[in-house]
Amino acid sequence: xxxxxxxxxxxxxxxxxxxxxxxxxxxxxxxxxxxxxxxxxxxxxxxxxxxxxxxxxxxxxxxxxxxxxxxxxxxxxxxxxxxxxxxxxxxxxxxxxxxxxxxxxxxxxxxxxxxxxxxxxxxxxxxxxxxxxxxxxxxxxxxxxxxxxxxxxxxxxxxxxxxxxxxxxxxxxxxxxxxxxxxxxxxxxxxxxxxxxxxxxxxxxxxxxxxxxxxxxxxxxxxxxxxxxxxxxxxxxxxxxxxxxxxxxxxxxxxxxxxxxxxxxxxxxxxxxxxxxxxxxxxxxxxxxxxxxxxxxxxxxxxxxxxxxxxxxxxxxxxxxxxxxxxxxxxxxxxxxxxxxxxxxxxxxxxxxxxxxxxxxxxxxxxxxxxxxxxxxxxxxxxxxxxxxxxxxxxxxxxxxxxxxxxxxxxxxxxxxxxxxxxxxxxxxxxxxxxxxxxxxxxxxxxxxxxxxxxxxxxxxxxxxxxxxxxxxxxxxxxxxxxxxxxxxxxxxxxxxxxxxxxxxxxxxxxxxxxxxx
Numbered sequence: 001x002x003x004x005x006x007x008x009x010x011x012x013x014x015x016x017x018x019x020x021x022x023x024x025x026x027x028x029x030x031x032x033x034x035x036x037x038x039x040x041x042x043x044x045x046x047x048x049x050x051x052x053x054x055x056x057x058x059x060x061x062x063x064x065x066x067x068x069x070x071x072x073x074x075x076x077x078x079x080x081x082x083x084x085x086x087x088x089x090x091x092x093x094x095x096x097x098x099x100x101x102x103x104x105x106x107x108x109x110x111x112x113x114x115x116x117x118x119x120x121x122x123x124x125x126x127x128x129x130x131x132x133x134x135x136x137x138x139x140x141x142x143x144x145x146x147x148x149x150x151x152x153x154x155x156x157x158x159x160x161x162x163x164x165x166x167x168x169x170x171x172x173x174x175x176x177x178x179x180x181x182x183x184x185x186x187x188x189x190x191x192x193x194x195x196x197x198x199x200x201x202x203x204x205x206x207x208x209x210x211x212x213x214x215x216x217x218x219x220x221x222x223x224x225x226x227x228x229x230x231x232x233x234x235x236x237x238x239x240x241x242x243x244x245x246x247x248x249x250x251x252x253x254x255x256x257x258x259x260x261x262x263x264x265x266x267x268x269x270x271x272x273x274x275x276x277x278x279x280x281x282x283x284x285x286x287x288x289x290x291x292x293x294x295x296x297x298x299x300x301x302x303x304x305x306x307x308x309x310x311x312x313x314x315x316x317x318x319x320x321x322x323x324x325x326x327x328x329x330x331x332x333x334x335x336x337x338x339x340x341x342x343x344x345x346x347x348x349x350x351x352x353x354x355x356x357x358x359x360x361x362x363x364x365x366x367x368x369x370x371x372x373x374x375x376x377x378x379x380x381x382x383x384x385x386x387x388x389x390x391x392x393x394x395x396x397x398x399x400x401x402x403x404x405x406x407x408x409x410x411x412x413x414x415x416x417x418x419x420x421x422x423x424x425x426x427x428x429x430x431x432x433x434x435x436x437x438x439x440x441x442x443x444x445x446x447x448x449x450x451x452x453x454x455x456x457x458x459x460x461x462x463x464x465x466x467x468x469x470x471x472x473x474x475x476x477x478x479x480x481x482x483x484x485x486x487x488x489x490x491x492x493x494x495x496x497x498x499x500x501x502x503x504x505x506x507x508x509x510x511x512x513x514x515x516x517x518x
Contacts, residue, residue: 016036028051029053030055037061053076054079055080070096076100078100078103082108110131113133113140121143126149126151135157149172174198200243204223207232213235219241227253242257256279258280261283265286270290271289275298295318297318297326309331312336318340333357338360350376351375356379362386378405407433436458440464
């Protein structure tokens with residue numbers, strides 16, 4: 001057994017055998033016990049800890065709680081019994097815990113709960129995740145009128161009685177995900193203040209209608225909701241976030257969401273939508289429609305989305321962006337078009353995106369980038385054009401001229417673009433504000449000696465994955481001087497070679513990946 005204590009009244013005991021109460025200092029307020037063998041827990045093990053405020057007893061094979069286990073722990077605020085083997089809780093299992101506010105019983109083997117919480121008048125947070133519960137009855141939560149958070153994720157709940165939640169009059173946050181419920185038609189929350197409900201992956205095929213109208217955050221991911229008609233979500237007028245990921249959703253009828261004036265975040269990833277849904281809410285700030293079947297962005301798709309700040313469209317089939325498709329998105333900060341089917345970006349498709357900070361065009365089969373395509377993107381700080389493997393890409397020398405605020409340029413694995421970039425003086429002049437440059441894995445063998453002079457603000461350079469095998473040491477010694485004497489951080493180690501000889505190995509300057517977060 002190992003015992004660690006500190007002056008703040010915290011003790012940690014870790015063991016791998018039968019637990020006998022160790023000699024602990026007086027005045028402890030927090031104790032963590034882990035890895036012992038404590039099949040039965042009673043007052044004999046805990047009576048010497050009367051002033052404890054927090055107790056964690058994890059991975060200790062606890063199978064039974066005696067009725068007097070916590071009789072002397074009237075001041076306990078947090079009790080964590082997760083990752084044990086509890087199967088049954090009696091009506092007096094928690095007798096004496098009149099001050100307890102947080103109870104974690106997750107990852108046990110509880111199958112039934114018959115009035116086990118009647119002695120917990122102060123409880124606010126209850127975690128029952130990953131047990132074996134099969135039903136919730138009208139007595140399950142008796143005595144918990146102050147509880148605000150209940151987590152029932154990953155149980156085996158098949159049946160929920162109509163009055164199961166009648167005692168939870170203060171409930172604000174409910175997680176019922178990953179249970180084989182299949183129906184929520186009979187739930188009644190008796191006027192609770194419920195604002196967050198997660199009913200993901202429970203087998204429902206329609207949006208539940210019987211939940212409280214004050215819900216702000218509704219999560220319905222991984223169900224079988226194929227269609228949402230006008231009116232299906234009318235019982236949730238205050239929604240701020242709606243998650244419908246991975247439902248196989250094919251139809252989102254016009255105006256099904258348009259009247260939700262508070263809906264700011266909408267998640268539609270992993271569905272079968274072929275177009276941007278019509279009549280999206282005007283208050284929308286973030287829209288996720290990744291991994292759908294969208295083939296193009298058309299005029300009018302975002303006609304009332306002037307407040308939209310984040311748009312994520314990666315891994316669709318988008319091959320066309322109409323000239324004015326994005327013109328209404330004047331507040332957009334992030335646009336993710338990664339892994340689509342864009343081949344030709346022409347005209348000024350981004351010209352109205354004056355607020356855009358991050359643009360991702362990676363993993364598209366781009367063949368042509370028009371000279372005006374970056375027009376208007378004066379606020380872009382992060383541009384990602386990685387893994388563009390087209391054998392022939394036409395890039396004008398003036399492509400980056402409009403990007404006055406660019407700080408991070410990611411061109412990992414895009415050899416046709418990068419070879420033009422590093423050899424074109426006009427392009428390099430356009431990038432003088434760059435602070436992070438990623439040109440890893442681009443089959444480069446040499447950089448021009450004046451390359452560093454084009455990047456006076458450079459802080460991070462990612463150059464590895466290229467084979468720097470130059471004709472003579474004199475042509476690459478400048479790289480050694482650059483790496484050893486400049487303030488630039490070079491990400492990952494790599495070799496500069498002359499023939500079969502390594503003349504410089506940068507294995508000291510290592511820098512983790514960083515993304516713009518300002």
